[in-house]
Amino acid sequence: MSARTWTVAGLLVGAAGIVAQKVAGVAMPAVPPGLVLMVASAVLIVATRWRWPLVVGGLAAVAEVAAVLAGLGKLTDFAEAGVAAASWVRLAGVLVAVGAGTVATIVAYRRERVTT
Numbered sequence: 001m002s003a004r005t006w007t008v009a010g011l012l013v014g015a016a017g018i019v020a021q022k023v024a025g026v027a028m029p030a031v032p033p034g035l036v037l038m039v040a041s042a043v044l045i046v047a048t049r050w051r052w053p054l055v056v057g058g059l060a061a062v063a064e065v066a067a068v069l070a071g072l073g074k075l076t077d078f079a080e081a082g083v084a085a086a087s088w089v090r091l092a093g094v095l096v097a098v099g100a101g102t103v104a105t106i107v108a109y110r111r112e113r114v115t116t
Contacts, residue, residue, distance in 0.1 A: 003104035004045060004054070010097030011042040011057050014064055017090025024082035026074070034064050038097075051108040058101030064094040
């Protein structure tokens with residue numbers, strides 16, 4: 001799989017983690033902004049060959065890493081297993097998206113520079 005595909009997978013897994021957290025009872029807005037940004041970025045990455053959605057997706061994932069780490073207690077609070085599991089899924093997804101998004105962005109910008 002390409003770094004682009006891994007980025008999309010990470011974004012969607014992170015988004016699934018946000019939905020799972022909401023279902024598990026974590027207080028958040030009706031439509032979490034991180035969810036919207038990650039899904040929209042994933043759709044743009046899949047639907048286009050543009051380079052900038054990779055950057056947006058990577059930045060959205062970085063913001064989500066910060067959000068997960070801000071709620072660090074949820075990762076280790078196994079009294080609420082659903083919340084902890086959803087938090088780990090979210091963190092795993094966004095970490096994959098950050099790493100793969102960085103690689104995919106570098107590859108996309110290098111390829112564009114070489115072909116022009």
